[in-house]
Every structure is written in C-alpha cells, then in structure tokens.
Amino acid sequence: MSDVKQEINEESAPENTLDLNEKGDSSVDSSIEVDEKENSPIEAVRLAVPVTDDPSLPVVTFRFWIISLIFTALGATIQQYYFFRSTYGAFSIFFVNLASFSMGNAMARWLPTKKWTIFGQVLSLNPGPFNIKEHALIGVAVATGANSAYAVDILSATDLYLGFRINALGSLLLIMTTQCLGYGMAGMLRKFLVYPSEMVWYSNLVQVAFFNTIHNTEEYKQIRLVRGWSRMKFFWIVAAICFVYQFIPQWLAPLLVYFDWICWINPFNMNVWALFSSMSGAGILSLSFDWTSIAGQTLYLPLNGQLCWYGGIILSYWIIMPIMWITNTLDTKTLKRPLSARLFHEDGTMFNINKFLTKEHTLNSTLYDASPPVRIAPMYAIGFMTSFIALSACFSHVACFHGAEIWASWKRTVKSKDEDIHTRMMRVYPEVPQSWYAIFYIIMVALSIVACELYGTQLPWWGLLLSLFVGWALTLPLGVIQSVTGYSPRIMGLTELICGYALPGKPIANMTFKCYSFFNYMTMILIIDSQRPALNGEAPDRHGLWTGQRALSFWGSALVYGALGPQRMFALDGRYWFVFLGFAIGIIAPIILWLLSKAYPRIQWSKFNIAVIAGGMGIFPNGYTVGVFSSLVVSLIFQYYIFRYHKTWWTKYVYILSAALDTGAAFTGLIIFLFIGGGLSGSLNAKVPSWWANHYVEDNRSYPNYPYLGVDRCGAADDKWTGGTL
Known part of the structure; x- marks a missing residue:
C-alpha cells in the first residue's frame, strides 16, 4: 500500500460510496454504487474518476488534428516567450480545454457530415457530436507539445554566452529528437508507471473532473453545488472572478506578486534584502497574492508530499541560507549574491569563461589552471549536493517503502492480471504493441546520433548512448516518486556529473548530454536577437520584463560540470568538497x-x-523564491483543515475549484500578453501609470523601481546600502 493511500485512508475515514449531494441525494444509479465496490483502492481516484465508458465514441478525428495543431503552435510560442520573461507565466491546459470545447462543438455544427471510404476505412470530417474522448486527446496532444522544449536551453545558452548558434536544421533536429525519445521510453514503461493502481499521477485527476464536468456525463449531471448550481455554472463563475482579480497582481499592482513586507522595515539594508527579498533573496515569510504563484495543485496534491517539498524549501532558504549569509560561510556575503547560478572571481566580480575557451569552445586547461580558482554561490553548491541527495534517496526510498509494490506490479504484469476496474475497462481497446514504441525509439536514437555528430554539440555517439542508459536507469524510480507524491527530483545533477567525468572541458556536450516544436525555435531566435543585452547580462532591462535566468541556470551547470569539471570544482581538497556527500x-x-x-x-x-x-x-x-509561504498556507487550508474536517465539501469542490482558478488566471495572462503587453503588436503595449503598488519611476537610471533594486521594494539599485554590508 502506497504512502498516499495510507494518508488518505488514515487521515479521514471515507464513505463507502461517492456522496454526490450535500444533503445525501439518493438518486444515484444503483449500478454505479455496485461498481464503486470494486473501484480503485486509492480514494482520490474513486472520488474523481467515473466507472463508465463508451467505446463507440470516435477519437482520432479531423477535428482533433486541426484543433490540436492550432493550440500546440500557439502554446509553444507563448511558453517559449515566457522562458525569457522575468515573471513566469503559463499557457494553461485548462484554457486549451475550454477553448477547444467551443471550437469542437462549432466544427460539429458546421462541418459537412459526408462520409468517404478510403482503403476500407470510413472517414468523415464530422463523425458526430464533439465528444469527451476526442476532447481529452486534444488536451493530451497540446500538453505534450505546447511547452518550451528542453533542448532550447542548449540553443539559448550557447547563443547567449558563447556567441555560437547551431544552424536551423541542426537545431530543429536536436529539439525533435530530445522530445521524441521520451515518448518511446514512456510507451515501453507504461505497464509499470501507468497501469498499476498505485501509480496515481494526481495532476491528472483535476483534468478528469474538468472533462466530465464540461461534457456533463451522467454521473456528474446529478451533482448540485452551492445554491443549487451545476458544476459547469460553478466553474464559470469562479473562473470569471479569478480572471478579473488576476489583472490586479499581474498588471495593475505587481507589488502584490512580490509582497515582501518585511523588506519595507529597512529596504536598503543588505542583510534584510538577502533574507527577505523574494526576487533575489531567501524570501522569508514573503507573501504573494498572484494565483499563478500559488497554482491549483496546492489544493489537491497529497499533503505529505507538499509538506516535504515546502519543508525542504524552508530548511534550505529560511534556515541554512540565513546562517551562511550572516556568518559569511564560504564567502556567501562576499559574493554579494545569496542566490545565483553565475561564477565569480574571489573579489565577487563576474567570471568570464570565454577568456579560457579555445575556438572549439573547449576549456584551455593550461590557461585556466594558471589563474585563481573561481567561486560559486555557496547555496548553488548546496543545490548540487541536494540534487544528489534527491537522486540517491529516490532509489533508496522506492526500494525501502515501495519495493514490494513494484515487485507485485511486475508479477501482475507478467501474469497479465488486471488491478482495478479502470484497467479492466481499458482492455476493450487494442493495445499498441511494445515493438512499435521500440522501433520509434530506435529511429530517434539514430537521428540523435546524427544531430550530435554533425552539429557541434561536442557529444560523440558513445556519449549519447551513455546518456540514454542513464535515462533508462532513472526513469522508473523517479516516475514512481512523482506518481505517488506529485513531486519528482531532477536528474540533471547526476547526468551532468557523469558527463563531466566522461567529457571534461566540454560545456556544450554537458548540456546536450543532460537533455537527452519548431515554434519553440522561431520564437527563441526572435527574442534573443531583439533582447540579447538583457538576456545575457550585458545591460539591465530598462522595463524589468526580460531575463535570461533560466538559460543562465542551465549554462552555470554546464560550466561547473562541463567546462571546469567536477574534478576541479568538487575536489576533496577544494572549497566545495561536501557536494558528493549528497549521495551517501x-x-x-x-x-x-x-x-x-x-x-x-x-x-x-x-x-x-x-x-x-x-x-x-x-x-x-537564481532567486525568485516567490509564492512559498502563500502556497503552504493554501495547502494547509485545503489539504489539512478542509480535507479532514469538511470531507464532503472537499470531495465535491476541490478539483473543479482548482480547474476554475487556474483557467481564470490563464485567461488573464493570455489577454495581457496578447492585447496589453504587446504580444500581437508593440502599439498594444499599455503601461499602467505609476502608483504605490506599481512604483514605476523611469529616469536616466536603468532600473524601473529606482532607488529600489526590484519591484518588491527591497535592496539598493545604486549599491548604496545603509547597513548589513561587510
């Protein structure tokens, strides 16, 4: 039994059947009640996932292809745009689900219903009403394609920090192969990470609730919420309220996103800035009133997973970092940047790797070894150590607490026995052969070798195969952790370490090693060409909108593991020897x-x-410790207080409430991006007049909130501190 199941069952004794009405409406079909007795052993699944299905519904339709292509292109562009923004935004899948629902119904009304027979298959542009399965498949397609491809980190970092741009064909091949290799792996591992009932994948439950609500399936037709509202009415009202509200923190009052109230006591004291700023410091007790900083997952992810996650954040950034800063451990204060992925000289000035690279972008070891060693922010070094803790603990935790479950799942898979009603219901559909996924994977491996060998990635074919082996070894335990807790440790630390030893002095190879959609590429080129100084740190952005921090984090790791190498950076007689203790x-x-x-x-x-x-x-x-305290408070309210003491309310409202809030916030972000923030045209870039919560002062200084360092009113923009310095 998984720890998630234990938590749900032991924290609150569940009812035998799903209570669809607060007053105990008994009008539920008795056949559903019978099915519930053999339902999933995980209560969260029983509460959100129906036990009905209609195998006759068409799925892969003309409508699916057109709608998914449109939203995948739009989403990939917007997500890549936000990759370079100082504040993060998302192309919400809930917005896609809503908009695609309207488009699908419109196409069902207007498209011709004529049928054609081609190679024995009956085809039609309009096979009938737009159905729930067709809709869900659009959501799956867009969710996998409408994102910032991981390989763009490589292309951005090499362009920004090396002035080296891989050509269009090589870039597109690199993006395509890194994305598609994962699909092949996922298909071959689905019997272990998808089919067992213990593998919950909690973020999918809110999607199930959403689709059943919007398509008004039989089980959900009987549900009535506050004031007798249907779930659909409740959804739209809450989404509309959130949509209107989000204009306040996202546009009118950005101070509410970074509400660092303790900073206001002494805003130009360096200690106060380092400990309480959420834009560049620890963000202790900082608040955020922006829903995108909190997110709907805090309402439904397992409480123990959230407490572990936020507990780790508090331990690292609210306890360890302040101690290191105040005591100047490992020159934490000397570097003047409590959180940074950059490298420094001993006096705190920036380190420029380009002075030590050959024309092939490989480290000149003789030249570097003759100069003083570089420094990294100590919290960055601790981040490397904790990544090793997370990876090794993932294997150890899974073996200790879930080993029996995995072994049992393996035996059930070998014997072809089903686990619960949902798996049995899936048997009506023909299975995609494992060989298909294997062939697809092999083709992608071959194309990956071509991309690595021909386009200057510094990664030889054997290095690529080594990276793929590491991926296979890590996917199963990491997948188990994420499916039962909602969180998964990152694998980059280990992959970077392995490549650092295998291919020393090669930063591009290191980035490529750990990686292993065309709209991603085009958007990246446009933004880098227009905003290069702000993105690579040559000059601050006058409006505070653009940043290369995400590419910088990727590049910083490539320098530490790739160019300089773990042999130097984490040597036993060096400053950061403790990093390897993470494995033990x-x-x-x-x-x-x-x-x-x-x-x-x-x-x-x-x-x-x-x-x-x-x-x-x-x-x-890189800082931006925004939303931690607010998210923790919301999590405790919903996952502890309401779940424990108002279980019926939680059961009926939490998933649809989460979907409505995320959808409303997504609509706001999209409107601001397209029609207010200049997404469609520079002429549409509307600037809010300066006022208390949007302290925008623009003069000959480079900062929009001068004399403050950021919009959170903390730190001295001109480096004139009133206290807290060495």
Whole structure:
C-alpha cells in the first residue's frame, strides 16, 4: 500500500460510496454504487474518476488534428516567450480545454457530415457530436507539445554566452529528437508507471473532473453545488472572478506578486534584502497574492508530499541560507549574491569563461589552471549536493517503502492480471504493441546520433548512448516518486556529473548530454536577437520584463560540470568538497526511516520522503523564491483543515475549484500578453501609470523601481546600502 493511500485512508475515514449531494441525494444509479465496490483502492481516484465508458465514441478525428495543431503552435510560442520573461507565466491546459470545447462543438455544427471510404476505412470530417474522448486527446496532444522544449536551453545558452548558434536544421533536429525519445521510453514503461493502481499521477485527476464536468456525463449531471448550481455554472463563475482579480497582481499592482513586507522595515539594508527579498533573496515569510504563484495543485496534491517539498524549501532558504549569509560561510556575503547560478572571481566580480575557451569552445586547461580558482554561490553548491541527495534517496526510498509494490506490479504484469476496474475497462481497446514504441525509439536514437555528430554539440555517439542508459536507469524510480507524491527530483545533477567525468572541458556536450516544436525555435531566435543585452547580462532591462535566468541556470551547470569539471570544482581538497556527500546522505537517510518504521510502526515514517525534501531544498538557484509561504498556507487550508474536517465539501469542490482558478488566471495572462503587453503588436503595449503598488519611476537610471533594486521594494539599485554590508 502506497504512502498516499495510507494518508488518505488514515487521515479521514471515507464513505463507502461517492456522496454526490450535500444533503445525501439518493438518486444515484444503483449500478454505479455496485461498481464503486470494486473501484480503485486509492480514494482520490474513486472520488474523481467515473466507472463508465463508451467505446463507440470516435477519437482520432479531423477535428482533433486541426484543433490540436492550432493550440500546440500557439502554446509553444507563448511558453517559449515566457522562458525569457522575468515573471513566469503559463499557457494553461485548462484554457486549451475550454477553448477547444467551443471550437469542437462549432466544427460539429458546421462541418459537412459526408462520409468517404478510403482503403476500407470510413472517414468523415464530422463523425458526430464533439465528444469527451476526442476532447481529452486534444488536451493530451497540446500538453505534450505546447511547452518550451528542453533542448532550447542548449540553443539559448550557447547563443547567449558563447556567441555560437547551431544552424536551423541542426537545431530543429536536436529539439525533435530530445522530445521524441521520451515518448518511446514512456510507451515501453507504461505497464509499470501507468497501469498499476498505485501509480496515481494526481495532476491528472483535476483534468478528469474538468472533462466530465464540461461534457456533463451522467454521473456528474446529478451533482448540485452551492445554491443549487451545476458544476459547469460553478466553474464559470469562479473562473470569471479569478480572471478579473488576476489583472490586479499581474498588471495593475505587481507589488502584490512580490509582497515582501518585511523588506519595507529597512529596504536598503543588505542583510534584510538577502533574507527577505523574494526576487533575489531567501524570501522569508514573503507573501504573494498572484494565483499563478500559488497554482491549483496546492489544493489537491497529497499533503505529505507538499509538506516535504515546502519543508525542504524552508530548511534550505529560511534556515541554512540565513546562517551562511550572516556568518559569511564560504564567502556567501562576499559574493554579494545569496542566490545565483553565475561564477565569480574571489573579489565577487563576474567570471568570464570565454577568456579560457579555445575556438572549439573547449576549456584551455593550461590557461585556466594558471589563474585563481573561481567561486560559486555557496547555496548553488548546496543545490548540487541536494540534487544528489534527491537522486540517491529516490532509489533508496522506492526500494525501502515501495519495493514490494513494484515487485507485485511486475508479477501482475507478467501474469497479465488486471488491478482495478479502470484497467479492466481499458482492455476493450487494442493495445499498441511494445515493438512499435521500440522501433520509434530506435529511429530517434539514430537521428540523435546524427544531430550530435554533425552539429557541434561536442557529444560523440558513445556519449549519447551513455546518456540514454542513464535515462533508462532513472526513469522508473523517479516516475514512481512523482506518481505517488506529485513531486519528482531532477536528474540533471547526476547526468551532468557523469558527463563531466566522461567529457571534461566540454560545456556544450554537458548540456546536450543532460537533455537527452519548431515554434519553440522561431520564437527563441526572435527574442534573443531583439533582447540579447538583457538576456545575457550585458545591460539591465530598462522595463524589468526580460531575463535570461533560466538559460543562465542551465549554462552555470554546464560550466561547473562541463567546462571546469567536477574534478576541479568538487575536489576533496577544494572549497566545495561536501557536494558528493549528497549521495551517501540520500542512500542512508531513507534506510534509517525504514528501520524506524519497523521499530515504531505507529509513526508513518514513509511520509518523510527525503527525495522530495531534497528536491525542495535546491529549487531556487537564481532567486525568485516567490509564492512559498502563500502556497503552504493554501495547502494547509485545503489539504489539512478542509480535507479532514469538511470531507464532503472537499470531495465535491476541490478539483473543479482548482480547474476554475487556474483557467481564470490563464485567461488573464493570455489577454495581457496578447492585447496589453504587446504580444500581437508593440502599439498594444499599455503601461499602467505609476502608483504605490506599481512604483514605476523611469529616469536616466536603468532600473524601473529606482532607488529600489526590484519591484518588491527591497535592496539598493545604486549599491548604496545603509547597513548589513561587510
């Protein structure tokens, strides 16, 4: 039994059947009640996923192809745009689901219904009403394609920091292969990461609730919410309220996004700035009133996973970092940047790697070794250590607390036995052969080798195969952790380390190693060409809108592991020797918890997930510690208080409420981007007049909030501190 199941069952005794009405409406079809008795063993699944299905509904239709292509292109463009923005925004899948619902119904009304027979197959542009399965498949397609491709990190970093641009064909091949290799792996591992009932994947439950609500399936028709509203009416009202509200923090009053109220006590004190600023410091007790900084997942992800995650953040950034800053441990204060992925000289000035690279972008070891060693922000080094803790703890935790489940799932898979009603219902559909996924994967491997060998990635064919082997070794345990907790540690640290030893002095190879959509590429080129000085740090952005921090984090790791190498940076006689202790800590800590669970079985030791805790500890290499406290408060309200003491309310409202809030916020972000922020045209870029919550002062200075360092009113823009310095 998974720790998620234990948490849900032990925190609140569930009812035998799904209570669809607050007053105990008994009008539910009895056949559904019978099916519930053999439903999923996970209560969250029983509450959100119906036990009905109609196999006759058409799925892969003309409408699917057109709508998914439109939204994938739009989403990929917007997500790549936000990749370079100082504040993060998202192309919400809930917006896609709503808009595609309207488009699908419109096409069902207007398209011709004539049928054609081609190669024995009956085809039609309009096979009937727009249905729930067709709609869900559009959501799946857009969710996988409408994002910022991971390979763009490579292309952005090499362009911004090396002045080296891989040509269009090589770039597109690199993007395509890094994206598609994962699909082949996912298909071959689906029997272990999808089919077992223990593999919940909680973020999908809110999608299930959404689709059943909007298509008004039989089970959901009977549900009535506050004031007798249908779920659809409730959804639209809440989404509209959130849509209107979000204009305040996202446009009218950005101070509400970074509400660092403690900073206002002494805004130009360096200690106060480093500890309480959420834009560049630890963000202790900082608030955020922007829903995109909180997100709907805080309402439904398992409480123990969220507490582990936020507990790791608090331990690292609210406890360890302040101690290191005040004591100047490892020159934390000397570098003057508590959180940064940049490299520095001993006096705190920026390190420029280009002075030590050959024309092939490989490190000149003789020249570098003759100069003083570089420094990294100590919290950045701790982030490397916690990534190793998370990775090794992932394996150790899964082996200790989920090993029996995985072994049982393996045996069930070999014997072809189903686990619950949902798996049995899927058997009516023909299975995609494993060989198809394997052939697809092999083709992508071949194309990946071509991309690496021909387009200057510094990664030889054998290095690529090594990276793929690492990916296979890590996917299963990481997938298990994410499916049962909602969180997953990042694997970049280990992959960077392996490549650093295998291919020393090659930063591009290191980035390529850890990576292993055309609209991503085009958007990236347009933005880099127009905003290069702001993105690579040559000059601050006058309006505070653009940043290369995400590419910088990727590039910083490539320098530490690739160009300079772990041999130098993490040597036993060096400053950052402690990084490798992460492997031992990650392996030993879950074993200790497992032994404690045997000695003291009444305490649920499995809930102390070291992998998730460590993942939270290293989540902010570049600052922007925004939304932590607000998210924790929301999580405790919904996942502790309401779930425990108002279970019926939680059951009926939480998933649709989460979907409505995220959808409203997504609409706001899209409108601001397209029609107010200049997304469609520069003439549409409307600037809000300066006032208290949007302190916009623009003079001959380079900062929009001078004399403050950022919109959070914390820190001295001109480096004239009133206290807290060395």
